[in-house]
Amino acid sequence: MDHETSLRNERKRGSGVKVVYDILRDEILDLELPPGSPIDEVQLSERFGMSRTPIREALVRLAGEGLIDTLPNRSTMVSQIDFLNMHSYFDALVLMYRVTTQLAAKYHRPEDLEAVRALQIEFANAVEAQDALAMISTNAALHLAIAEAGRNPYFTSLFLRLLNEGRRLLRLYYQSYNDQLPRRFVEEHDEIIAAIEARNTELAERLAREHAEQIVSQIQKLLMREERLDVSL
Amino acid sequence: MDHETSLRNERKRGSGVKVVYDILRDEILDLELPPGSPIDEVQLSERFGMSRTPIREALVRLAGEGLIDTLPNRSTMVSQIDFLNMHSYFDALVLMYRVTTQLAAKYHRPEDLEAVRALQIEFANAVEAQDALAMISTNAALHLAIAEAGRNPYFTSLFLRLLNEGRRLLRLYYQSYNDQLPRRFVEEHDEIIAAIEARNTELAERLAREHAEQIVSQIQKLLMREERLDVSL
DNA sequence: TGTATTTAATTTGTCGACAAGAAATATGCA
DNA sequence: TGCATATTTCTTGTCGACAAATTAAATACA
Numbered sequence: 001m002d003h004e005t006s007l008r009n010e011r012k013r014g015s016g017v018k019v020v021y022d023i024l025r026d027e028i029l030d031l032e033l034p035p036g037s038p039i040d041e042v043q044l045s046e047r048f049g050m051s052r053t054p055i056r057e058a059l060v061r062l063a064g065e066g067l068i069d070t071l072p073n074r075s076t077m078v079s080q081i082d083f084l085n086m087h088s089y090f091d092a093l094v095l096m097y098r099v100t101t102q103l104a105a106k107y108h109r110p111e112d113l114e115a116v117r118a119l120q121i122e123f124a125n126a127v128e129a130q131d132a133l134a135m136i137s138t139n140a141a142l143h144l145a146i147a148e149a150g151r152n153p154y155f156t157s158l159f160l161r162l163l164n165e166g167r168r169l170l171r172l173y174y175q176s177y178n179d180q181l182p183r184r185f186v187e188e189h190d191e192i193i194a195a196i197e198a199r200n201t202e203l204a205e206r207l208a209r210e211h212a213e214q215i216v217s218q219i220q221k222l223l224m225r226e227e228r229l230d231v232s233l
Numbered sequence: 234m235d236h237e238t239s240l241r242n243e244r245k246r247g248s249g250v251k252v253v254y255d256i257l258r259d260e261i262l263d264l265e266l267p268p269g270s271p272i273d274e275v276q277l278s279e280r281f282g283m284s285r286t287p288i289r290e291a292l293v294r295l296a297g298e299g300l301i302d303t304l305p306n307r308s309t310m311v312s313q314i315d316f317l318n319m320h321s322y323f324d325a326l327v328l329m330y331r332v333t334t335q336l337a338a339k340y341h342r343p344e345d346l347e348a349v350r351a352l353q354i355e356f357a358n359a360v361e362a363q364d365a366l367a368m369i370s371t372n373a374a375l376h377l378a379i380a381e382a383g384r385n386p387y388f389t390s391l392f393l394r395l396l397n398e399g400r401r402l403l404r405l406y407y408q409s410y411n412d413q414l415p416r417r418f419v420e421e422h423d424e425i426i427a428a429i430e431a432r433n434t435e436l437a438e439r440l441a442r443e444h445a446e447q448i449v450s451q452i453q454k455l456l457m458r459e460e461r462l463d464v465s466l
Numbered sequence: 467t468g469t470a471t472t473t474a475a476t477t478t479g480t481c482g483a484c485a486a487g488a489a490a491t492a493t494g495c496a
Numbered sequence: 497t498g499c500a501t502a503t504t505t506c507t508t509g510t511c512g513a514c515a516a517a518t519t520a521a522a523t524a525c526a
Contacts, residue, residue, distance in 0.1 A: 013306065014305045014306055053286070056290070057289070057290070057293055060290055060293045060294060060297075061293060061297055064293075064294055064297040064298075065297075072247045073246065073247055085384075085386075088384065088385040088386060088387060088388075089387065091336075091385060091387075091388075092385060092387035092388060095328075095332065099328065103324075151318075151321065152321040152324060152325060153318075153321060154321060154322065154324075154325035154391065154394070154395065155321075155324075155325060158387065158391045161387070162387065
């Protein structure tokens with residue numbers, strides 16, 4: 001009996017949905033469940049050792065965030081990454097980088113910066129260790145912490161969705177993170193954090209914009225390369 | 234037997250959740266279910282003539298959009314309107330007005346403008362008839378149609394959420410929409426639509442910003458008045 | 467009478483089962 | 497053999513029931 005099903009009996013009432021939701025969400029974002037993977041309710045209920053009801057509730061929440069697609073009366077599967085409308089994604093991502101960083105410079109409190117700095121150290125360590133997966137997730141966590149310091153839940157929730165989507169995207173290409181580029185991100189983060197601390201909203205916004213555009217152009221390069229590969233097949 | 238329960242037998246499989254979701258959503262946004270109202274699952278299942286399972290699924294979706302709050306193992310109720318952090322709301326609303334209108338000027342197609350114009354006529358009619366509820370909902374529909382012409386689903390979905398929240402807010406104060414102000418909105422809409430059609434992104438963005446700030450300052454005036462009333466009690 | 471502890475009632479979370487719809491398979495017919 | 501139709505299998509949507517958690521009521525005790 002594996003760990004998940006062994007929790008069957010000791011599970012607190014009401015905790016089942018959250019467990020299933022968190023695990024599936026991570027598996028989708030880490031591409032352990034790649035886009036298009038079929039989601040079978042009975043299979044999941046066997047795996048997690050619970051009935052289909054809490055499984056379904058977790059699936060409804062995942063569908064609400066666009067992580068899975070549900071065809072009525074038919075199969076449900078992990079949602080595809082939309083490569084055709086990628087520019088919409090980049091537009092939204094850059095704008096949210098800018099606005100959340102700007103607001104962080106305006107509204108942050110000292111304790112916010114502590115959390116941000118801790119994550120920046122984690123990110124630097126991941127870069128040093130060349131651990132691409134850790135880089136991806138700590139980078140998202142860092143920028144989310146900055147967004148939270150900006151104290152606008154509307155922007156923060158959209159940004160979270162975009163960062164998650166990006167986590168999936170970057171996971172596709174994490175091999176190509178290798179040489180000098182990550183270190184540059186570490187330096188850019190330091191500059192952004194300094195601007196936030198100095199409450200220099202204009203500078204923070206500009207740095208965030210440049211940082212975001214760096215990332216976007218990097219992803220676009222990877223996409224281009226991949227598209228060329230596709231064509232050449 | 235009322236209309237809703239009479240549909241019990243003729244209901245298509247899978248349609249139940251959507252029906253409950255749509256009806257509850259509208260009732261919440263129209264303040265027929267005011268903030269704080271208790272949501273009882275068995276009561277709803279009796280009202281809609283179906284079991285608790287589809288009701289619960291609809292509630293999970295509503296909770297995902299922040300329209301209801303659920304305390305584990307305890308009651309669930311219509312979420313409060315957060316008057317304390319209203320500036321976050323206004324910041325997000327103004328930015329989404331600006332960016333969606335700008336993108337509409339850039340990416341719209343002829344058929345988009347037809348839909349927008351139809352809604353603008355509806356809005357003008359509502360203003361003429363001094364029908365505040367129709368004004369609120371057609372205004373939201375109009376700006377959502379503009380956002381859809383901009384073709385960025387990330388912005389559109391956040392904007393939808395904000396417009397819904399605003400629908401609830403405005404519904405609180407719809408009495409005070411009376412004299413010359415609404416007509417000004419009609420004119421501003423016309424100018425915005427013209428700028429979009431001319432593909433003048435800068436002008437469209439500026440007009441949308443001014444329009445949004447008009448609306449925000451109007452709401453703020455109403456809030457101020459209300460706050461003063463509260464204090465004087 | 468007031469407070470603490472038990473008991474009952476209410477409401478949510480979970481379960482197992484059944485039925486409807488769609489896909490896969492099998493059958494009938496030219 | 498090729499195609500249309502019927503049957504079976506599989507998955508989802510819905511149901512009614514039960515159990516756990518919480519709240520309200522009732523009882524006991526100082």
